[in-house]
Amino acid sequence: MSAPAPTAGAADLGAIRDDYLSRLEASDEAGAVVVVLAALDGGHDAEAVLLDVVAEAQREVGERWAAGAWTVVQEHIATHISERVVAAVSRHRPAPAPTGIGRIAVACLDGEWHGLPARLLAEVLAHHGWEVTFLGSSVPAGQIAVHLNTEGPDVVAVSSSLPSRLPAARRMVEACRASGTPILVGGPAFGPDGRWARAVGADGWAPDARAAAALLAAQVPDGDEAAVTVDDASREEQAFLHASRGELVAGVGSRLRGAAPGDELADDLGHLVDFLAAAVYVDDPALLSRFLHWIGSITVPSGLTGAETGPAVDELVTRLGDSPRTVALLRSDAVRAACADVTAGVAE
The missing domain is CATH 3.40.50.280 (Cobalamin-binding domain)
Incomplete structure (x- = not known):
């Protein structure tokens, strides 16, 4: 069954989104405001402009940063512009008076x-x-x-x-x-x-x-x-991981590269510990495996590489032997499969 053809309004919003994204790419705040206000004056409702133009463009900004096509600075500028644009939309097309629904x-x-x-x-x-x-x-x-x-x-x-x-x-x-x-x-x-x-x-x-x-x-x-999967054991092990974060980052980083980790590697390993703690907290290995796939898909110079994810997980297992729920999660099929996938992606 074929998908329905887009309406003219939908096509217009796609073109408006592309124009808006080009303004973000150029760090052109004034131009971005002009684009969205023109869309409002052209008959598009505020919700469509906010979600189908601004929010969708921001999603593309995030994807470009993750792919290494945009820097963190570019992403921050784009986000700041979008925040200003939302304020401009609110002033230009104020919400109606509350209806009393809540x-x-x-x-x-x-x-x-x-x-x-x-x-x-x-x-x-x-x-x-x-x-x-x-x-x-x-x-x-x-x-x-x-x-x-x-x-x-x-x-x-x-x-x-x-x-x-x-x-x-x-x-x-x-x-x-x-x-x-x-x-x-x-x-x-x-x-x-x-x-x-x-x-x-x-x-x-x-x-x-x-x-x-x-x-x-x-x-x-x-x-x-x-x-609800949060219980006393999950709280205790999550709290221990949080308290041990700095020590774990330093120890795993040194094990991987034979020296104290640089800023980029330390940042990635810190996120690894944070996501591990969250996975333990909700008792779901899929949370950590999704993070490992994500970290293997982004480009960060001197950051954690795909080939290092497996050894990093192994080192965490060694260092966290007194945390049974954490070790079980690190040894789970989902996490091991994610490490293998990320490593294979690097080798291709």
Whole structure:
């Protein structure tokens, strides 16, 4: 069965997205603002411009950085421009007055500084009639608890890009549960199918802003406590990995290259320990295997190579012998297969 032909509006948005991306590539903030405001004046609604132009362009920016085609500086400039563009859209096409369907607080997890997805969600929900309070990036669970007690929103929506923040997600869930406030989560941190949202006890998960608006319109479901995999053992071993991070990075780096690791290798090994800790926390080897495949797909000069992933995992097994859940996860079929895949990719 063939796919339906795109509508004229969809084709227009594709061209607008390409134009917008070219402005990001040129670090042209003024031009990027002109592109999106012209799209609004041309009849496209704000949600389509925000999600199909700005968000999709940012996804391409991330892919270009991961492929080594763009530098970190270029990615940061593009993200800053997109944040300014979202503000321009909000001023140019303000959301209608709240319809009374509910009050929602939108925030990023503690330690999550990628605030653009949460800001986009806040704008979309406002256009759907919600009374939205955007709390910003890196909001600690304790501060959410204060906000819930003083302001009493009906729902909390939380965004995060990195699975290494899952322990912070569980703390956020517990803060919301203590006040009886449902929590909806989204972003790559929670897995492509939301499995890690269930593992930390979130009441709902949405893959994107449109899905979040639809889920909220239908009513946020109750969380399934039976799906929560976080227990005392997982907390203990995750905490140990966090406390031992520096020692593990130095030891594994020296083992791999015979000297103290340089900045790039240290960064990659630090992420490896962080993702291992998160995988242990939710008891899912797939979380670590996805990270290993990702690290093997990006280009970072002097960073962890695909050929080094297997030896790095082996060294972690040796150093973490007193952490049985961690060792079992490192020895799992999923992690071993990922190491083999990444190594094979380097050899091809």
